[in-house]
Amino acid sequence: MMEEKQTKDVFILAIESSCDETAAAVVKNGREVLSNVISSQIDLHTLYGGVVPEIASRKHVEKINQVIQAALDEAGMTLDDMTAIGVTYGPGLVGALLVGVSAAKAIAYAKKLPLVGVHHIEGHVCANFIAHPDLEPPFLCLIVSGGHTHLVMMEDYGEFSIIGKTRDDAAGEAFDKVARAVGLGYPGGPKVDKEAKLGNPNAIAFPRAHVEGAPYDFSFSGLKSATLNYINHAAMMGQEINRPDLVASFQNAVVDALVSRAVAAAKEYGVDKVVMAGGVAANSALRAKLSEECEKNGLKSYYPSPILCTDNAAMIGAAAYYEYCKGVRSGWDLNAVPNLKLGER
Amino acid sequence: MKVLGIESASMVASIAMVEEGNLIAEYTVNHKKTHSQTLLPMIDEIVRMTEANLDEIDGIAISAGPGSFTGLRIGSATAKGLGLALNKPLLHIPTLDAMAWQLWGSDGLICPIMDARRGQVYGGAYDCSSEELPKAVIPADALDLNAFLAKVQQVVLDEATPWKRVVFLGDGVPVGKAVIEQSLTCPYCFAPAHVNRQRAAAVAALGEIYLEKGWTEAAEEHSPDYFRMSQAERERKEKEARTNGNA
Numbered sequence: 001m002m003e004e005k006q007t008k009d010v011f012i013l014a015i016e017s018s019c020d021e022t023a024a025a026v027v028k029n030g031r032e033v034l035s036n037v038i039s040s041q042i043d044l045h046t047l048y049g050g051v052v053p054e055i056a057s058r059k060h061v062e063k064i065n066q067v068i069q070a071a072l073d074e075a076g077m078t079l080d081d082m083t084a085i086g087v088t089y090g091p092g093l094v095g096a097l098l099v100g101v102s103a104a105k106a107i108a109y110a111k112k113l114p115l116v117g118v119h120h121i122e123g124h125v126c127a128n129f130i131a132h133p134d135l136e137p138p139f140l141c142l143i144v145s146g147g148h149t150h151l152v153m154m155e156d157y158g159e160f161s162i163i164g165k166t167r168d169d170a171a172g173e174a175f176d177k178v179a180r181a182v183g184l185g186y187p188g189g190p191k192v193d194k195e196a197k198l199g200n201p202n203a204i205a206f207p208r209a210h211v212e213g214a215p216y217d218f219s220f221s222g223l224k225s226a227t228l229n230y231i232n233h234a235a236m237m238g239q240e241i242n243r244p245d246l247v248a249s250f251q252n253a254v255v256d257a258l259v260s261r262a263v264a265a266a267k268e269y270g271v272d273k274v275v276m277a278g279g280v281a282a283n284s285a286l287r288a289k290l291s292e293e294c295e296k297n298g299l300k301s302y303y304p305s306p307i308l309c310t311d312n313a314a315m316i317g318a319a320a321y322y323e324y325c326k327g328v329r330s331g332w333d334l335n336a337v338p339n340l341k342l343g344e345r
Numbered sequence: 346m347k348v349l350g351i352e353s354a355s356m357v358a359s360i361a362m363v364e365e366g367n368l369i370a371e372y373t374v375n376h377k378k379t380h381s382q383t384l385l386p387m388i389d390e391i392v393r394m395t396e397a398n399l400d401e402i403d404g405i406a407i408s409a410g411p412g413s414f415t416g417l418r419i420g421s422a423t424a425k426g427l428g429l430a431l432n433k434p435l436l437h438i439p440t441l442d443a444m445a446w447q448l449w450g451s452d453g454l455i456c457p458i459m460d461a462r463r464g465q466v467y468g469g470a471y472d473c474s475s476e477e478l479p480k481a482v483i484p485a486d487a488l489d490l491n492a493f494l495a496k497v498q499q500v501v502l503d504e505a506t507p508w509k510r511v512v513f514l515g516d517g518v519p520v521g522k523a524v525i526e527q528s529l530t531c532p533y534c535f536a537p538a539h540v541n542r543q544r545a546a547a548v549a550a551l552g553e554i555y556l557e558k559g560w561t562e563a564a565e566e567h568s569p570d571y572f573r574m575s576q577a578e579r580e581r582k583e584k585e586a587r588t589n590g591n592a
Contacts, residue, residue, distance in 0.1 A: 055575050057418055060422075061422055065565035069429065095414070095418065098415065100422075102384075103429075105426065106427045110430035332389055334381075
């Protein structure tokens with residue numbers, strides 16, 4: 001596709017509603033965040049121990065206009081100042097995605113603005129462009145969230161190749177399940193992170209699974225089962241478990257699996273930058289370990305601030321900018337694609 | 346006044362433009378393609394065909410439910426987005442009211458019924474003989490078809506009733522036809538093809554009346570009328586009720 005020369009500043013209004021955060025942001029030239037509004041529903045879903053799609057979708061409809069208006073107001077701009085509208089159209093919960101997609105299409109149509117559909121995970125990767133103004137591809141990216149565990153090479157803006165992925169549970173999913181099993185509740189990631197700080201990460205030797213013939217693939221179901229078995233066994237024997245030690249050891253096994261593969265892949269693919277993205281990238285042990293191992297191996301490591309790790313629209317604005325510059329435009333028939341694959345359009 | 350009507354509460358996707366009491370355009374598709382793919386291209390088609398400028402509309406009438414949760418949300422989010430971008434008010438039109446309004450002038454008791462699954466319908470009974478607005482005789486609700494039919498029967502068999510018969514319409518008809526035929530003893534009939542589903546023309550026509558009356562809703566305030574809680578919410582409330590009952 002022909003690259004369009006950008007002589008003027010590009011302002012993107014970005015909308016994100018793929019799961020349980022209603023979010024909108026205004027981003028200038030893909031890197032500068034003028035506003036980043038997030039309306040979280042976490043308290044609502046805590047009642048149910050996880051995200052309830054129908055409740056999430058209803059809340060998105062209630063909040064969508066307020067969130068968009070707040071993003072414009074905080075940026076000190078109106079829709080007339082926007083260059084394009086960016087919106088997450090997958091992957092995610094279909095009912096939730098549809099709210100953002102429908103609103104974005106209507107706004108773009110009414111204001112005669114170009115519409116750019118964005119892959120949610122591509123957005124997470126692009127959060128790093130906001131956090132690190134000098135970061136440029138190529139780099140290796142470790143994407144870790146509640147729904148994804150991927151190792152990808154980002155050769156250029158918007159160009160990915162997947163070199164490894166999870167065969168079963170996503171890393172974040174394993175965190176949530178273990179958190180629930182030990183009574184830490186939802187959302188599991190931050191709660192495990194906090195509790196693990198009080199424990200010994202080497203107290204229990206949990207397995208590190210390797211996928212035969214696929215050195216960069218992950219598997220967390222074995223680790224999850226081993227952790228749940230440990231809990232059940234202790235309960236059966238009437239022994240009290242040391243919860244901080246247990247979650248610290250579990251977390252250590254996840255972190256080990258993620259970091260060792262990311263570092264090995266960066267070396268094999270000959271890049272000197274390792275970038276982390278997704279909700280689990282907010283995990284403090286994972287951040288510390290990635291920095292440490294990258295430094296040891298002469299690699300630079302990057303990750304976004306915790307607020308940019310969670311679902312937000314600023315990252316969607318960053319991703320939309322690079323797609324917009326490549327000439328990507330979505331039609332008025334843009335649909336939500338709940339299982340959209342990375343690199344797919 | 347000029348009103349854009351949006352209807353996506355059921356399988357039907359429909360867009361209409363009404364101006365000064367006249368229908369300018371209507372585009373209705375009753376097909377399985379998802380509303381998210383059809384609704385905006387249909388609006389675009391109408392705007393182009395009628396050389397309309399969306400900035401000139403005075404309000405957006407939205408069929409607000411009950412209906413398919415997802416369908417309602419696609420229409421609602423579209424209407425809200427248009428309202429935000431154009432800085433125009435929404436007109437919150439009850440879906441069953443708009444369905445009944447298609448049979449304006451009829452001396453029958455108009456009963457739109459929508460398939461609500463689990464043996465239930467979203468149904469109501471309306472008096473559309475006046476020229477003002479549809480008047481609810483049995484207010485819209487989600488209920489068992491049999492329970493609804495019993496209410497209808499009671500109204501029509503009442504000695505003082507002005508209605509000689511019942512007119513059914515909606516996608517609840519094909520599902521419930523056998524039950525209706527078995528249980529109703531009063532006279533009834535089924536509306537013909539051109540007025541037996543949702544149509545945005547009726548939504549927009551009512552919208553213009555609402556607008557004249559000043560019954561507007563700010564786009565940011567709008568949410569659909571689902572008539573039902575989510576399953577998770579219902580189960581949680583039931584559990585709470587049980588716990589409280591035992592305490």
